[in-house]
Amino acid sequence: MRKMLGAVLILLASVYGAYLLLLRQRERRKDILALQSSLLILKRELKERLTPLKECFELLQQREKRENVKAFYQQLVAGMTSLGVKRFSALWHQTVTDTLTFLGSQQTERVCSLGTVLEGADAEPLCEALESVALDLGACARTIEEKQRDNTRLAFGISFSLGALFIIMLI
Amino acid sequence: MPAELVQAMERYKGFLPEEIRLRCGHRPALFYAGEEHPLEAMPINEETLVRILQRATGASLYQASAALREGYYCTGSLRIGVCGQTTAGRGTGFAHFSSLAVRLPHECRGACDTLKKELTRGGFRNTLILSPPGGGKTTALRNLIRLLSNDGMRIGVIDERGELSADVYDLGRCSDVVSGTNKLSGALLLLRSMAPQLIAADEITAPEDIAAIEEIVGCGTSLLVTAHGKNLADLNTRDSYRRLMNRGVFQRAVLIHTRGNKRHYEVRSLV
Structure with missing residues (x-):
């Protein structure tokens, strides 16, 4: 009876492990989509109203529901007081690397590059760059979703098999 | 910084x-x-x-x-x-x-009290404040607006750059400010909407600014404006100003002289 219970627990744990892994990927995808959508709002604000960046960041910080993305805008708003001592591109770069840890290295690099672009004086290239990065993030989210769909059964299968193998070894 | x-x-x-x-x-x-x-x-x-x-x-x-x-x-x-x-x-x-x-702005309260008395003696007349760049025209204009406005004069302020009416400054209780627009549009808006007794504007320089002044003159509203120039002779070298002076648009000029850190105001009658 004890062996049976142990075996069930091991199997459940391994399946739960696979579930957590998939959940993490799903959360990551949601964060990426939230960031993408916030960049598109930023673009719209710049294009239609020439809203100052600080006001944009405050707005995004207020409306954002995803904690990681909210933290990004919160840190940017707080960091705006250091302008003058620090350049905006440096502040942006630091905030991206500190808070947007869910991004892959390629996406991090793309989002970091926006810092220099946002320092520009012409709104049009700024909007183009924001749109381009948002498109990239959208593509990245789609890739994660496709991979997730393909890998769900595989992940559960492998973890179940590993659990079973472990039980056999123990018995 | x-x-x-x-x-x-x-x-x-x-x-x-x-x-x-x-x-x-x-x-x-x-x-x-x-x-x-x-x-x-x-x-x-x-x-x-x-x-x-x-x-x-x-x-x-x-x-x-x-x-x-x-x-x-x-x-x-x-x-x-x-x-x-x-x-x-x-x-x-x-x-x-x-x-x-x-x-760096400084609000010098009290600096224009005597000047205000001189300018209102016998009723306020169209006045031009004159000094070289950085000579304190804007500060004097701001002080005069506050003093005249607190005396109950309805003043329409055209603040093209938002420099006169920044949050830190008090322009008095009877001032109505239009900002972020050019002087002509600002003047027409004030005349239509606020019935000012006096219209104040900073730095009348460009031909469009002169056009705005020409528009205001004859509307029954007094003028208080500033211009770059060391003295009245400087103004006469500029065609657009010579036209205004010849038309007798301004009845008084205030010349600002700087000695050390102090400013002195000299009122001249142009009539």
């Missing part, structure tokens, strides 16, 4: 500096008592100028670019003059920044 610059300026606080002058390759300087005084700080480079502009504009140069193309940007009560290598493209109109002049 870079910490080093703020530190270097600390000890000059008591001198009431009027401007901070920042030029690439040179030490920063404070302008007070009619001359520039270099600070004990490292020479300025373009990176520092960009950081200061980013601070002033909240890193939103795209939003400030229209003003920067005109050569200045106003934030709060500060006015930052910009200079550098210009470009024909869009944006700020500058490919590189080489100098900044940060004008």
